Amino acid sequence: MEKRAINPWQWQEERGYAQAVEVKQTEGTLYCAGQAAVNPDGTSSAADMKTQLIQALQNLEQVITEAGYECKNIVRLNVFTTSSDELFTTCFDIYVDWAAKHGIKTALTLMEVKNLYETLNIEFEATVVR
Numbered sequence: 619m620e621k622r623a624i625n626p627w628q629w630q631e632e633r634g635y636a637q638a639v640e641v642k643q644t645e646g647t648l649y650c651a652g653q654a655a656v657n658p659d660g661t662s663s664a665a666d667m668k669t670q671l672i673q674a675l676q677n678l679e680q681v682i683t684e685a686g687y688e689c690k691n692i693v694r695l696n697v698f699t700t701s702s703d704e705l706f707t708t709c710f711d712i713y714v715d716w717a718a719k720h721g722i723k724t725a726l727t728l729m730e731v732k733n734l735y736e737t738l739n740i741e742f743e744a745t746v747v748r
Contacts, residue, residue: 619644619747621693623723634717635726639693646748648687652698652741653678654734662736667701668709671740675716678742687746689720694745695727701739702730 620643623636655663655670663670682689699705734741
């Protein structure tokens with residue numbers, strides 16, 4: 619697999635994403651359903667945004683790893699949140715650190731939504747290649 623990030627500017631580097639990602643010669647593509655702070659027993663977390671973000675990222679990692687893929691090969695990530703303001707002021711740095719730790723250069727879109735399932739307030743939907 620050959621992957622190339624396209625960044626006409628540099629400012630997105632500090633935010634943990636790429637403007638576009640080109641992928642050639644893939645062996646497989648994994649489309650992940652939205653991963654949120656849902657416990658192994660299926661109950662939704664009622665914790666704060668920061669705690670939910672950490673758990674949602676852990677759940678995303680688990681799905682990707684169990685499928686035999688690597689987080690560094692996430693090429694598209696959609697983030698749904700019930701509060702962009704809260705995300706940016708309380709815990710976006712955790713996402714940026716997580717992306718850096720895995721060497722992730724992904725095309726990213728963040729969307730504020732009216733609500734998510736039950737008590738959830740953040741969800742990650744990923745496309746991963748191999």
